[in-house]
Amino acid sequence: xxxxxxxxxxxxxxxxxxxxxxxxxxxxxxxxxxxxxxxxxxxxxxxxxxxxxxxxxxxxxxxxxxxxxxxxxxxxxxxxxxxxxxxxxxxxxxxxxxxxxxxxxxxxxxxxxxxxxxxxxxxxxxxxxxxxxxxxxxxxxxxxxxxxxxxxxxxxxxxxxxxxxxxxxxxxxxxxxxxxxxxxxxxxxxxxxxxxxxxxxxxxxxxxxxxxxxxxxxxxxxxxxxxxxxxxxxxxx
Amino acid sequence: xxxxxxxxxxxxxxxxxxxxxxxxxxxxxxxxxxxxxxxxxxxxxxxxxxxxxxxxxxxxxxxxxxxxxxxxxxxxxxxxxxxxxxxxxxxxxxxxxxxxxxxxxxxxxxxxxxxxxxxxxxxxxxxxxxxxxxxxxxxxxxxxxxxxxxxxxxxxxxxxxxxxxxxxxxxxxxxxxxxxxxxxxxxxxxxxxxxxxxxxxxxxxxxxxxxxxxxxxxxxxxxxxxxxxxxxxxxxxxxxxxxxxxxxxxxxxxxxxxxxxxxxxxxxxxxxxxxxxxxxxxxxxxxxxxxxxxxxxxxxxxxxxxxxxxxxxxxxxxxxxxxxxxxxxxxxxx
Numbered sequence: 086x087x088x089x090x091x092x093x094x095x096x097x098x099x100x101x102x103x104x105x106x107x108x109x110x111x112x113x114x115x116x117x118x119x120x121x122x123x124x125x126x127x128x129x130x131x132x133x134x135x136x137x138x139x140x141x142x143x144x145x146x147x148x149x150x151x152x153x154x155x156x157x158x159x160x161x162x163x164x165x166x167x168x169x170x171x172x173x174x175x176x177x178x179x180x181x182x183x184x185x186x187x188x189x190x191x192x193x194x195x196x197x198x199x200x201x202x203x204x205x206x207x208x209x210x211x212x213x214x215x216x217x218x219x220x221x222x223x224x225x226x227x228x229x230x231x232x233x234x235x236x237x238x239x240x241x242x243x244x245x246x247x248x249x250x251x252x253x254x255x256x257x258x259x260x261x262x263x264x265x266x267x268x269x270x271x272x273x274x275x276x277x278x279x280x281x282x283x284x285x286x287x288x289x290x291x292x293x294x295x296x297x298x299x300x301x302x303x304x305x306x307x308x309x310x311x312x313x314x315x316x317x318x319x320x321x322x
Numbered sequence: 323x324x325x326x327x328x329x330x331x332x333x334x335x336x337x338x339x340x341x342x343x344x345x346x347x348x349x350x351x352x353x354x355x356x357x358x359x360x361x362x363x364x365x366x367x368x369x370x371x372x373x374x375x376x377x378x379x380x381x382x383x384x385x386x387x388x389x390x391x392x393x394x395x396x397x398x399x400x401x402x403x404x405x406x407x408x409x410x411x412x413x414x415x416x417x418x419x420x421x422x423x424x425x426x427x428x429x430x431x432x433x434x435x436x437x438x439x440x441x442x443x444x445x446x447x448x449x450x451x452x453x454x455x456x457x458x459x460x461x462x463x464x465x466x467x468x469x470x471x472x473x474x475x476x477x478x479x480x481x482x483x484x485x486x487x488x489x490x491x492x493x494x495x496x497x498x499x500x501x502x503x504x505x506x507x508x509x510x511x512x513x514x515x516x517x518x519x520x521x522x523x524x525x526x527x528x529x530x531x532x533x534x535x536x537x538x539x540x541x542x543x544x545x546x547x548x549x550x551x552x553x554x555x556x557x558x559x560x561x562x563x564x565x566x567x568x569x570x571x572x573x574x575x576x577x578x579x580x581x582x583x584x585x586x587x588x589x590x591x592x593x594x595x596x597x598x599x600x601x602x603x604x605x606x607x608x609x610x611x612x613x614x615x616x617x618x619x620x621x622x623x624x625x626x627x628x629x630x631x632x633x634x635x636x637x638x639x640x641x642x643x644x645x646x647x648x649x650x651x652x653x654x655x656x
Contacts, residue, residue, distance in 0.1 A: 135545075135549060148549060148550075149549075149550055153546075153549070155546070158546065159541060159542045159543045159545065159546075160543055160546070161335075161538050161543045161544070162543075163335075164331075164335070168331055168334075169547075171327050171330075171331055172324075172327060172328055172331055172544075172547045172551065172556075173324065173327075173547060173550050173551055174324070174327075175327065203546060206546060206547070206550060207550065210550065
């Protein structure tokens with residue numbers, strides 16, 4: 086389990102993360118959602134044990150038991166993928182497992198391939214958690230690897246659409262604070278439009294429709310995506 | 323086990339820079355060849371009412387006599403002589419007027435032309451000139467030049483009661499032929515200058531190599547590896563992999579230089595070898611501060627080390643270096 090207790094991070098006087106409390110279990114698939122500069126990356130770096138919080142504590146068993154895939158993984162560009170792996174281990178079969186050509190030079194790798202190389206480096210340590218910072222330019226192969234990962238998964242991304250099928254729980258961050266933490270079903274809404282008004286209602290509830298039916302008001306129900314819910318309710322908080 | 327993997331990987335990367343060793347060796351070879359073309363001359367002049375007598379020996383850095391033509395001129399009177407073995411004796415039958423009247427001794431040889439203007443304060447004096455020497459001392463009644471494995475001494479015949487004698491000795495363990503107030507510190511050493519120039523070249527080679535090899539620290543290219551195998555293993559593994567190259571770069575090149583010019587005298591080049599290894603270690607420590615900063619700060623470090631090699635005034639050097647850094651930090655902060 087990764088536990089964050091009252092964690093804050095301040096850079097040059099400005100707060101990147103503010104008093105975050107989290108418990109993430111080994112079987113959980115968590116999506117950390119937020120707009121640009123909401124504090125997702127810093128929170129993930131703290132959860133991975135790479136950055137120390139300014140205030141609060143992050144409890145984790147062993148850094149090596151957390152496979153961390155940064156937003157932009159960096160490796161020595163002039164050496165081969167196999168050479169990068171050699172720094173850590175000589176178990177090259179992990180490169181085949183993540184679908185990488187060991188003889189390819191790092192400078193010739195795409196961002197997606199670099200992310201897979203990051204994963205391959207951690208696999209010999211049998212990680213319990215996988216932390217992925219940003220899913221942009223991710224291939225279906227990488228997505229599949231994340232899906233098949235046996236252990237807790239934490240994915241940071243700027244929208245829900247790209248990671249919806251990979252997660253069960255959603256944490257929404259805004260201005261460094263956690264503004265939503267719950268199952269992804271908590272972000273399923275519908276919009277009921279009538280006359281010149283609209284009401285947002287949870288998808289599994291229908292009290293508004295019953296009330297409008299009783300009053301004889303005509304209305305229409307519009308399905309909204311979780312991303313629209315995220316932007317409507319949480320993004321600007 | 324992983325430590326050896328890191329070492330091997332880094333060693334493989336640093337092997338690319340073997341060409342720098344070859345360039346360093348070539349530089350040493352060229353410098354040594356140019357310098358071994360130097361000539362030295364040592365001798366005695368006697369001026370009296372009977373005439374002016376000059377005797378001496380012209381030799382190269384190996385101590386071998388150099389064939390040359392020696393010309394003595396005093397006002398409009400000149401006398402010249404040719405020598406094949408370096409030894410010469412000239413007599414100009416003119417009355418010498420004492421008290422700082424000058425005479426000119428011109429030595430023309432294949433390697434170099436030397437023009438010496440000598441003043442004879444009393445009736446006689448010794449003189450010495452050398453474009454490259456290991457040890458040099460010259461005064462009125464004693465002149466000493468040490469070159470590769472040989473030391474030549476000229477003494478005033480009036481004081482030593484010997485007749486225009488130039489001594490040659492082959493060992494440091496020798497009693498000087500004259501009782502003069504002389505200590506080892508009176509010697510100067512021209513080899514310091516080419517050695518310092520070579521040292522500066524090697525500093526720049528180390529900087530070049532480190533910019534390529536160590537930039538991976540500030541660029542974060544090893545961060546993930548350090549996260550998994552530990553910072554200390556990567557830091558030390560990389561350092562140990564780089565050290566053989568640095569040692570080869572400095573020791574081989576300095577040794578070649580010294581071997582061609584002087585022979586087997588490690589003591590002379592040891593401070594320079596230690597200086598370049600110290601520089602390499604220092605630059606390694608600066609690497610995490612950023613690739614460009616590493617190069618900028620290495621200039622200060624290089625200045626500090628060269629200062630120590632030349633003057634051995636470590637407290638002044640340390641103070642000056644600290645003030646330089648303080649000024650820079652102040653500018654950055656304000």
